[in-house]
Amino acid sequence: MNILMICTEKLPVPNIRGGAIQTYIGGVAQLLSKHHKMTIIGRSDPELPDEETVDGIRYIRFDSQGVLDIYMSHIVPYLESSREVYDVIHIFNRPKMVMPVSSVRPDARIVLSMHNDMFNPNKLSKQEGDAVVERVETIVTISNYIGSEIVKYYPQAESKIRTIYSGVDLSRFAPWKQSQSALRERDSIRAQHNLGNKKVILFVGRLSRNKGPHVLVRAMSELKHTDAVLVIVGAAWYSDNHISDYIAYLRAMAEKSPIPVITTGYVQASEVHKWFCAGDVFVCTSIWEEPLARVHYEAMAAGLPLITTARGGNPEIIRSNNGVIIQNPEDPSEYASHLNSMLSNLGGARQMGLQGRKLVEEHFTWNHVAGNILDVWSRVKAASVSSVDEEQPEERNE
Known part of the structure; x- marks a missing residue:
């Protein structure tokens, strides 16, 4: 089949600026192109040509300035004038x-x-x-939570919804106890930041109030492990290291913390895996109804035990004793309690992390994601052929 993917207007593909959707598309595109002809439309970027073909995949990029209407003002006329016929158009x-x-x-x-x-x-x-809802063939959702929200507004969508969880590159994110390269990355980044043998509590994500890292900083006041350090990896936006009011507030809190807090600023997508290698416990502090943060997959692939929140789709990733769920994401004491328990038994915590790694290997690789997408496309194609057959008049014997 001839497939067109249309990414969002915010960030380019490949994910040179980061972005969960861009990472998702980048993770599956090459696998999908082994089966179908692929074109990907995305946002333009100074470091990328407006049109190119890489490994058999055609990329077309349009200016958007991060605004959907501007983006669409280029895409719609292009599709109207192009003679290319697409069997499936997959919009993100x-x-x-x-x-x-x-x-x-x-x-x-x-x-x-x-x-x-x-x-x-x-x-x-x-x-x-x-x-x-009437027009689309299938609505693929990143979590059951997102699907349930759509059905809440549009009950008629239920039969069209299919959850396909995100994935991760197992070769990039690996448990340091099982990978020599991950161990080298761990030793290197710990040496760079004078972490030594400290117990590293890791947060990775955009720094905004609804992501909740300030609650984690407050939890440090109740931590019983003086040999711990909190590392906060991220910035206000992808590829943007400006100091927002919230980041200034977060750093001011960090300076007063009894437990050392390191804020790294923006880390490129190609480098962030090193921090997962360096960590001992991963914490997602989402206060808002998170669709299902992809950092969970990366932490699990790196063999880290999870502490996440009962918000949105996040709880869907906690299975088979790979982590714990915070019921009240705005309560520092709840984080501190779980962290104290995990850091007091790092052996047990690492077993939780290895359970997470096993889950990723069994369910959350890019091969799994691509396989599920291919299944959606094949079903769409089959439905298309079936509907055409039904429209053909039956032959009669005269």
């Missing part, structure tokens, strides 16, 4: 794209992948939402 996280794309490609089979709650009535009108 922008239900608002569906009807404009459909207007110039009325015969296209459209699949929509949802990584956030973009069907929320505050983001999408009921009239447009109804039209989108």
Whole structure:
């Protein structure tokens, strides 16, 4: 089949600036291209040409300035003028794209992948939402939580929804106890930051209040392990190291912490795995209803035990004793209690981490993700052939 993927307007593909959706597309694109002809539309970037073919995948990039309307003002005319016929158009996280794309490609089979709650009535009108649900063949969701939110607003969507969890590169993220390269990365980054044999509590993510790292800093006041250190990896936005008011506040808190707190600033996507190698416990502090943060997969692949929150899709990743769930993400004491327990029994914590690694190997590799997407596309194609057959008049024997 001839497949077109349309990424969002925020960040480019490949994921040279980071981004969960961009990482997802980058993780599966090469695997998918072994089976189908692939074109990917994404945002332009100074470091990437507007059009290129890499490893058989065609990339087309348009200016967006991070604004959907500007992005669409290029995509729609392009699709209208292009003679390329696509069997499936796979749109990522922008239900608002569906009807404009459909207007110039009325015969296209459209699949929509949802990584956030973009069907929320505050983001999408009921009239447009109804039209989108009717138009698309399948709505792929990053977690059961996102699917349930869509169904809450649009019950008629239920039969079209399919959860496909994200994935991770097992070769990049590996437990340091089982990988010589991961051990070297661990030793190197610990030496760079004078961490020695300290117990490293790791947070990785965008630094904003709804991500909750300030609660984790507060929890350090109740930590019983003076040989611990908290490392906060991230910035206000991808590839952006400006000091927001929140980051200034976070760093001021960190300076007063009885437990050392390191804030790294922005770390490139190609380098972030090193911090996972260096960690002992991974903590996701999401206060908002997180769709399901992909850092969970990276932490599990690196063999780290998880502490995450009962928000959105995050609890869906806690299985087979690979971590614990914080019920009240705004309570520092709850984090401190679990951290004290894990750091008092690092052997047990590492066993939890290895359970997570096993889960990733069994369910959350890019091969698993690509296989599930291929299944969606094949079902869409089969439905297309079936509908065409039904429209053909039966032959009669005269």
